[in-house]
Structure formats: C-alpha cells, structure tokens
Amino acid sequence: MNTPLLPPAENALRLVVFDWDGTLMDSPRRIVHCLQRAAGQIGAPVRDEAALRNIIGLGVDAAVRELYPQADDAFVRQFAETYRECYLGAEDAPETPLFPGVALLLDWLEARDVLLAVATSKSRRGLDQALEATGLASRFVATATGDEHPSKPNPAMLEHVMNRAGVERARARMVGDSVYDLQMARHAGVPAVAVTHGVHSPERLREEAPLGMQPDLESLLDVFRQAERETE
Ligand SMILES: [Mg+2]
Incomplete structure (x- = not known):
C-alpha cells in the first residue's frame, strides 16, 4: 500500500x-441489547449476538432486512421504531x-x-x-x-x-x-x-x-x- x-x-x-x-x-452492547429487545417485543425471532454484531454499521432498515430477509416494509418500520425507542430511552440498556x-x-x-x-x-x-x-x-x-x-x-x-x-x-x-x-x-x-x-x-x-x-x-x-x- x-x-x-x-x-x-x-x-x-x-x-x-x-x-x-x-x-x-x-455503543455496540446497547445496540445488540435493543435489537434483541425489539425482536422480542414484536414477536420476531431473536438473533444471537454474533449475528447482530455482524450487521451493526448498516442503517437500521438495511440491518433489519439482512436479519429478516422475508421482512416486508411494515415489519421493517415497526422493528426500526421499536429499536430506536429502546436505544434512545431505555434506562436498563447498557451505557454508551x-x-x-x-x-x-x-x-x-x-x-x-x-x-x-x-x-x-x-x-x-x-x-x-x-x-x-x-x-x-x-x-x-x-x-x-x-x-x-x-x-x-x-x-x-x-x-x-x-x-x-x-x-x-x-x-x-x-x-x-x-x-x-x-x-x-x-x-x-x-x-x-x-x-x-x-x-x-x-x-x-x-x-x-x-x-x-x-x-x-x-x-x-x-x-x-x-x-x-x-x-x-
Ligand atoms: Mg461502527
């Protein structure tokens, strides 16, 4: 080089x-925590930490589509909203x-x-x-x-x-x-x-x-x- x-x-x-x-x-631990919580809250399969760390760095919509290839627009929107609510507000999520x-x-x-x-x-x-x-x-x-x-x-x-x-x-x-x-x-x-x-x-x-x-x-x-x- x-x-x-x-x-x-x-x-x-x-x-x-x-x-x-x-x-x-x-912040990756908080991101993983909130991705898992969002999945649980909306009744989607909860992915393991390794799978989630893999997609951190993508935009949240792109990340959800990577994790759930069958996802339709409504699912992506609901997942992203639930995730952001946790990330921005949850007091029990890991600190950053x-x-x-x-x-x-x-x-x-x-x-x-x-x-x-x-x-x-x-x-x-x-x-x-x-x-x-x-x-x-x-x-x-x-x-x-x-x-x-x-x-x-x-x-x-x-x-x-x-x-x-x-x-x-x-x-x-x-x-x-x-x-x-x-x-x-x-x-x-x-x-x-x-x-x-x-x-x-x-x-x-x-x-x-x-x-x-x-x-x-x-x-x-x-x-x-x-x-x-x-x-x-
Ligand atoms: Mg990064």
Missing part, C-alpha cells in the same frame, strides 16, 4: 471522517461511554488544522442526542446520518461530509470499525483506517485492505504522531 497515513505537505491531511458507533462511542482517547485524538487533529466529521448509520435524532450528551457537537464541521442518506457501503454520506467540509478525497481519511465503513470509503475513493475495538474482527477488516488497522484510538493517535515525525 503506497498511500501514506499523512499525505505529503503539499497535499496535507485536511479532514478525518469518523464513524460513530463502535469507533468513537462504545466514549472510547478512551477520543478527546486527545480530536485535540491533536484540530491542533493541526484538520477538520473533523462524522458519517454514521445512526438516525439524526440519535446522533444529535449523542453529540449533546458527549459535548462533542461543536467539534465536527459536518455530520451525515443513516436516515438522511443511503446506507453504508453507499459512498453518499462520505461524499456529503467532504462536500460540506470542502475537502477533496486525497486529503481526507475515514476511520471506522466495520467493513461497511471501509467499503464506503473505497467507493468514495477515500483511504481508510480500521479500529478493532468495535464490531468486526481484525481478520474481517483486513479483507477490505485498509490503509492501517489499530486496536484502539490511543494507538491510532500514536501512529499519527509517528507519521508526523517521519514527514518532518
């Missing part, structure tokens, strides 16, 4: 686009802290005039609630959500935030925890880095040939620092 993590100075890194769930926020290192990584990038954006399969309501709860809303110049764009791996979300930020693809990087993030980035022509603290295994992520793969955000920051030293 010849693409460097940090592009050379004349083409310097200008934008990092983050996936949200499983990348910045440790940010992963360690989020603030340090965002600070480091911002200090280098790198713009930050989010491309997530969450709903607008879900993302706005998460941005508010974490105090991160003002950090991102652009955000794109699953109910406003076609589901990953369609490149629309990534193209939207690049347009909003006014940054061309060679100067952008995508960071995500699922193969859908990496596929979306490939479709948009944006080099991507995987973090493996989310839903998909290193083996599965490696099949998508990311630019780099790191166990967590703290390691990703180390790699950025190292790349900066090497370009000095």
Whole structure:
C-alpha cells in the first residue's frame, strides 16, 4: 500500500471522517441489547449476538432486512421504531461511554488544522442526542446520518461530509470499525483506517485492505504522531 497515513505537505491531511458507533462511542452492547429487545417485543425471532454484531454499521432498515430477509416494509418500520425507542430511552440498556482517547485524538487533529466529521448509520435524532450528551457537537464541521442518506457501503454520506467540509478525497481519511465503513470509503475513493475495538474482527477488516488497522484510538493517535515525525 503506497498511500501514506499523512499525505505529503503539499497535499496535507485536511479532514478525518469518523464513524460513530463502535469507533468513537462504545455503543455496540446497547445496540445488540435493543435489537434483541425489539425482536422480542414484536414477536420476531431473536438473533444471537454474533449475528447482530455482524450487521451493526448498516442503517437500521438495511440491518433489519439482512436479519429478516422475508421482512416486508411494515415489519421493517415497526422493528426500526421499536429499536430506536429502546436505544434512545431505555434506562436498563447498557451505557454508551466514549472510547478512551477520543478527546486527545480530536485535540491533536484540530491542533493541526484538520477538520473533523462524522458519517454514521445512526438516525439524526440519535446522533444529535449523542453529540449533546458527549459535548462533542461543536467539534465536527459536518455530520451525515443513516436516515438522511443511503446506507453504508453507499459512498453518499462520505461524499456529503467532504462536500460540506470542502475537502477533496486525497486529503481526507475515514476511520471506522466495520467493513461497511471501509467499503464506503473505497467507493468514495477515500483511504481508510480500521479500529478493532468495535464490531468486526481484525481478520474481517483486513479483507477490505485498509490503509492501517489499530486496536484502539490511543494507538491510532500514536501512529499519527509517528507519521508526523517521519514527514518532518
Ligand atoms: Mg461502527
């Protein structure tokens, strides 16, 4: 792979686009819990955790269609509504802290005039609630959500935030925890880095040939620092 993590100075890194769930926020356990609860509540077969982690990263409608191939539109709508109600409101569902290192990584990038954006399969309501709860809303110049764009791996979300930020693809990087993030980035022509603290295994992520793969955000920051030293 010849693409460097940090592009050379004349083409310097200008934008990092983050996936949200499983990348910045440790939310997959809550997502699994609420997918299982939604299935139970509407009388659908409850899928096991492995099957559910597999589809986290898709938009909720696309995820329901993957899990229940026979589903009609009414089923998908009812499932998605029941799921969101749980995710946004259930007090007994697992909590969703940010992963360690989020603030340090965002600070480091911002200090280098790198713009930050989010491309997530969450709903607008879900993302706005998460941005508010974490105090991160003002950090991102652009955000794109699953109910406003076609589901990953369609490149629309990534193209939207690049347009909003006014940054061309060679100067952008995508960071995500699922193969859908990496596929979306490939479709948009944006080099991507995987973090493996989310839903998909290193083996599965490696099949998508990311630019780099790191166990967590703290390691990703180390790699950025190292790349900066090497370009000095
Ligand atoms: Mg994710």
